[in-house]
Amino acid sequence: MALIENTKCDCGHNNPVGTVLCESCGKPILEQDQQATSPLDMRYEGMSRRSQLADKTIIDQVWSFFSSVKIAIYMIIIILIASAIGTVLPQENQFLPGINYEKFYIDTYGWFGKLYYESGLSNTFNSWWFSLLLLMLGTSLVICSLDRVIPLHKALKKQRAKKNPQFILRQKIQTTLEEADLRQSPESYMNAMEEQLKKKRYQVIREKDALLAEKGRFSRWGPYINHIGLIIFLLAALLRNIPGWYEDHMIRIMENEIVSVPGTSYFIENEKFTLEFYDPATLPDALKQEGSERVTPKLYQTDAILYECTGDCYTTTPQLKELIRHPITVNDPLRYEGLKFFQIDFELGKLKSVDVKLAHEETGQVFGQFNLDFYEPGTEFSVGEYQVSVVQYFPDFEIEMNGDTPTLITKSRVPNNPAFTFKVTGPLSPKGDVVLYAPLNKPISDKINDTLGAQYSIAGTMQDVHFVNSTTLNYRVEKALPFFFVGAFISMIGLVMGFYWQHRRIWINEVDGKILLGAHTNKNGFGLRQDIVDTSSKVGVVIPMEQLKDGVKVK
Amino acid sequence: MLSNQKIIRAAILSVAVLIAAYTLWNNFSNQADPRLRSGDEAPDFTLQTLDGQTVSLSDYRGKGVILNFWGTFCLPCRTEMPAFQQQYELNKDNGLEILAVNMDEAEASVQGFVNQYGLTFPILMDKGRVAELYRIDPLPTTMLINPDGQIERIILGPVDEKALSYLVTLIMP
Numbered sequence: 001m002a003l004i005e006n007t008k009c010d011c012g013h014n015n016p017v018g019t020v021l022c023e024s025c026g027k028p029i030l031e032q033d034q035q036a037t038s039p040l041d042m043r044y045e046g047m048s049r050r051s052q053l054a055d056k057t058i059i060d061q062v063w064s065f066f067s068s069v070k071i072a073i074y075m076i077i078i079i080l081i082a083s084a085i086g087t088v089l090p091q092e093n094q095f096l097p098g099i100n101y102e103k104f105y106i107d108t109y110g111w112f113g114k115l116y117y118e119s120g121l122s123n124t125f126n127s128w129w130f131s132l133l134l135l136m137l138g139t140s141l142v143i144c145s146l147d148r149v150i151p152l153h154k155a156l157k158k159q160r161a162k163k164n165p166q167f168i169l170r171q172k173i174q175t176t177l178e179e180a181d182l183r184q185s186p187e188s189y190m191n192a193m194e195e196q197l198k199k200k201r202y203q204v205i206r207e208k209d210a211l212l213a214e215k216g217r218f219s220r221w222g223p224y225i226n227h228i229g230l231i232i233f234l235l236a237a238l239l240r241n242i243p244g245w246y247e248d249h250m251i252r253i254m255e256n257e258i259v260s261v262p263g264t265s266y267f268i269e270n271e272k273f274t275l276e277f278y279d280p281a282t283l284p285d286a287l288k289q290e291g292s293e294r295v296t297p298k299l300y301q302t303d304a305i306l307y308e309c310t311g312d313c314y315t316t317t318p319q320l321k322e323l324i325r326h327p328i329t330v331n332d333p334l335r336y337e338g339l340k341f342f343q344i345d346f347e348l349g350k351l352k353s354v355d356v357k358l359a360h361e362e363t364g365q366v367f368g369q370f371n372l373d374f375y376e377p378g379t380e381f382s383v384g385e386y387q388v389s390v391v392q393y394f395p396d397f398e399i400e401m402n403g404d405t406p407t408l409i410t411k412s413r414v415p416n417n418p419a420f421t422f423k424v425t426g427p428l429s430p431k432g433d434v435v436l437y438a439p440l441n442k443p444i445s446d447k448i449n450d451t452l453g454a455q456y457s458i459a460g461t462m463q464d465v466h467f468v469n470s471t472t473l474n475y476r477v478e479k480a481l482p483f484f485f486v487g488a489f490i491s492m493i494g495l496v497m498g499f500y501w502q503h504r505r506i507w508i509n510e511v512d513g514k515i516l517l518g519a520h521t522n523k524n525g526f527g528l529r530q531d532i533v534d535t536s537s538k539v540g541v542v543i544p545m546e547q548l549k550d551g552v553k554v555k
Numbered sequence: 556m557l558s559n560q561k562i563i564r565a566a567i568l569s570v571a572v573l574i575a576a577y578t579l580w581n582n583f584s585n586q587a588d589p590r591l592r593s594g595d596e597a598p599d600f601t602l603q604t605l606d607g608q609t610v611s612l613s614d615y616r617g618k619g620v621i622l623n624f625w626g627t628f629c630l631p632c633r634t635e636m637p638a639f640q641q642q643y644e645l646n647k648d649n650g651l652e653i654l655a656v657n658m659d660e661a662e663a664s665v666q667g668f669v670n671q672y673g674l675t676f677p678i679l680m681d682k683g684r685v686a687e688l689y690r691i692d693p694l695p696t697t698m699l700i701n702p703d704g705q706i707e708r709i710i711l712g713p714v715d716e717k718a719l720s721y722l723v724t725l726i727m728p
Contacts, residue, residue, distance in 0.1 A: 063564050100693075128582035132575060139571040146567075238574060241581050260684055314600040314684045315609065377663045392667030395660075396628065410628045413660055421667070 011164070021046025024160060026167030040170045042520055047151035066136075066143040075137045082133065086124030089116050093126075093248050131238060138234040145227045156217060161210035161507065168507050168518030173529055173548050177515040182541060186510040192539035193508060200531060202506070209510040215503070220522070222498025229491025236483035247477040250344065254352075254375070254470040258307070258320070261475055265313060266339070267320055271303040273346060273469040300343050302328040302471040306336055328473065338477055345472035351415060352468035354439065356460040358383045358424065361449075367426070372437075372460075374415035386426030388458075394419045397438060417441060424456050504528045519548075590690045593708055597622070597700045598688050602656070602679040605665055610654070610677060613704070618652045619726030620700040624691045626658040627668045631713035632695040636672050638716040642723055643676045650702070650728040652676070658694065659683045702728040 007015040013024035020041060021028055028034050028046075040046070049067065056064070065071060089109060092101055105113035105122060116122055124130055168174060182189050190211050194204050202213035240246035253259050253270035260267050276299040283296060304327075307320035326334040334341040353373040359366045368383035374395065381388040394410035397419035401407075408419060419438035425431070435454040438445035449457075504527075506519040521528045529548045536543045591597075597620075601611040612620070623639060625632035643653045653676035657665050662680070669678055679685075689698070697710040699722055707725050714722070 057561075059561065059564050059568060062568055128579055131578045131582075135571060135575055135578065139568075142567060142571075238578065241578055243581075260682070260687075262687065312601060314602055314681070314688070316603050316680050316682055375661065377661055379663055379666060390663040390667065392671065393661055393663035394627075395664065409630075409633070410664065412628050413626065413658075420663075 016048040018048035019046065020048075021167065022164070023047065023155065023158075025162070025164040027164035028166065034166070037170070039172045040167065042171075044148055044152050045155035047155045049147050049151060063143060063147075066140045067147045069144060072137065072140040072144055075133065075140060079130075079133050079137060082124060082130060085121055086130075089113065089122065091125065092122050095250065131241060134234050134237055138231055138238075141227050141231050141234075145224050149221070149224045152220065156220065159205065159212060159214075161205045161207045161212035161509070163210070163507050163509060163518075165509070165511055165516055168509055168516045171507075171518035171520050173520070173525060173532070174516070174518040175543060175547050177517065177541065177543075179513055182515060184540070186513060186515050189515060189539060189541065190508055190510065193535060196535035196538050197506065197531075200535065202504075211506075211508040213506045213508075215505075216501045217503050219497050219501035220503050222494045222496075222501075224494070225497060226491050226494025229487045229489070229494055231487075232490060233484060233487030236480040236487055239480040239483060240478075244477070245479040247475060249475045250472055251341075251475050252345075252347075252470055252472045253302075254350070254468050256468075257470075260309075261339075264339075265309045266323075266336075267307040267309060267318065268334075268341065268473070269305040269307065270471050271305060273471040274299060274301040274303075275346065275348065275469070276301075300330055300346060302343055302473065304328050304334050304341060304473070306334060306339075306341075333476075338479060340476045340478075342474040342476065343471065344474040347470045347472075349467040350470060351418075351465065353466045354460040355464040355466075356437065356458050358386060358388060359457050359459070360428070361455055361457045372420070374418050377420070384426075386424055389423050389425075391421040391423050391434065393421075397441075399444070419445070420458075422458060428455060502527070504531065506532060591698070591706055591709065593706050595706050597698065597704055597706050600685045600688060602681055602685060605657075605662065605669065605678040605680060608677075610679065612654070612700075615652050615654075615700075616704055617702050617728060618650045619702060619723065619728055621651070621653045621723070621726075622689075622698040622700055623653065623655045623695060624658060624686055624689070624697075625655055625695045626660060627664050628660075629694045633672075635695060635713040635715070636674065638714065638719050639676070640672065640674055641716065642719050646723060646727070647676075651723060651726075654679055656681045656685055658686055658691075699723075699726045701726045 007017060007019055007029060009015060009022035009025060009027055009029065011022060011025040011027065013022055015023050015029060019029050020033070026040075026046070028036075028040065089105070089112075095101075095104070101122065102114075102117055105117040107113075109116065120127055120129075169176070177189075179186075184192075186209075190206075190209075194206060194211055194213075197213040198204055200215075202215045203217075205212040205214070247263065249262055251259060251261065251268065253268065255270055255273055258267050258269040275297065278296045278298045280295070303325070305325045306323045308323050309318045310321050311319040324334065324336050328334050328341060328343045330343050333343070351374055353371055353375075355369050355371050357366050357369045367386050370381040370383050370388065377390060377393055379390050392408065394408050395413055395415040395418050396411040397408055397417055398411050399406045400409045408421075417438070417440045419436065419441070422435050422437060423432045424435060425433075433455050434452055435456045435458055436445050436448045436452065437458040439460065502521050502524050504519070504521045506517065506528075509516045517532070519528050519532060529545060532548060533543055533545055597612060599611060599613045601609060603609055612622070621639065621642075625636070627633070639653055639655070643651065655674070655676060656679045659682055665678060665680070668674075689696075693711060695713055697714055698706050699708040699710075701707045708722060710718075710722070
């Protein structure tokens, strides 16, 4: 209650609760502040911030919570820490799809990985709580800005030239000029100063015995314009939550393979992957000397074709319509209606197929050869007079004990360790004879073939092996990007306004035949003092720079 | 003046609350989570079988359908297969159909497996699109679809013989 009684100033103006300096004359409101001699706190022109209201409903309380800069700083710190922790381990969207995330994090990083996965940190930036933190920061930005910019705008709009002497003399830059210093009437000094300050492009408000010169007021709006930019930026980040606005996946494609783009009706083909190196002879010496063995990549390129599925999309033979072809290189993605495919990784020389020879086990007589693909093997092969059919295929084989009987199984779909069991039918074995082919595990396949008593051998040499290159593309959709740019641009305008311009004000009041001169700026006090020294000396009153030094002399 | 200010405050705070609500809804609600639930209509699809026939899920309206997603590389899938075969032999004439959707494997692998286990129900060859449509995780996943085409139960992981014989009663026409 004491606060409310004290808000009426000596000049007769009624100030709202929470006012520090009288809105009209600038005199400090609080008694202990009136007795002090330290420079005045000029923040927000000493206006009452809007959240400091006497009566408080729930809405007002929530409002004041978000209006606190301290709370905003805590929120920024929490977001900073969360973002930092989110970069300790790779995030889930950085992997090729189809892996078991829980298993991956536990196998790779142990108990820490388990904790990281289970606490949801492996998906920090898409989590609900991270979005809510951003939203709270956004709300705080809006409310903090509104609570400060509106009183500030009002205060600056209704400025008066005539101020309380205490207000002027408790500015950081101030001086008192006696009649002896002036050598002219205070009024003619003020008139001359008005003219000089106008020449320096100050805006001047003139009352009978008072003058206010002002420059660069718009720079005060810089921080708030910056905030508007940041709010747009944050909203753009939240827009990513709308389904389809933001996608970020990895797609691995072998040469000549067509794969579907997750969540869309598009398919993409890798026609060819090219990796080129610089010819070491053409490299500058500096690069050569570092390590003569070093190879320097010149080009990573995927010749890609994008298709749209027009029917039978779920079958093994979807109907595809070609949309666009593009050689994707680093920083030159394939773009199509907001979809982008970036070159991100590659794998060279993966086992693709092998030309194997069918021969007689003992005599070594070759009956013929056929091509065996490890990804899409056929099921029947005609080899001369013989018929070879695939009985079983294990791309990643292992022997599993099924009770007492060893059984062949596959650990995955990837041909890391392929094994085929063939049935060979022909002149030597009209009923068919079984033979195992496991090129990457000769000892085991030989042992099994011995047990089977296989009459045939199926084998290929290293020269007969065909390799394939695969590429990894990063598929991205970022529809909110224009909003990020607009936000960042507005924010930059605000920063430039606030950084490169200053709000300078000079009050000159006549009190009892003396001139009281006070000045305030939010930065570059030297420039403002220089302005005062220059203009004053032009009207014949030399004020030494030291006399305007920061500090307080109250008479 | 004061009431004006109150309205503006309430408006700004409610916009913030609305965005927060949308964010949470997006993360937690059924609609935003594309996973299927029991009671949902089973999305239709068309696939080729191992023997080259084209089948659609909707062809089996009026029958109880067990839709099983599996792979030969998946151990629990291998262990549950005999139970499916047994159930199929028992109930295929009473209106039960089993569709086993294979997860993008080579024909040779699948055919070998089918011969080894003596499976007689249709094996559907998926390139990963149907599994994506049904958001399958983990393998195996079994969906029990009633004669009206609705999902009656979803079983994540393997099913044993006893459980299966009970589950089948839920979808028999």
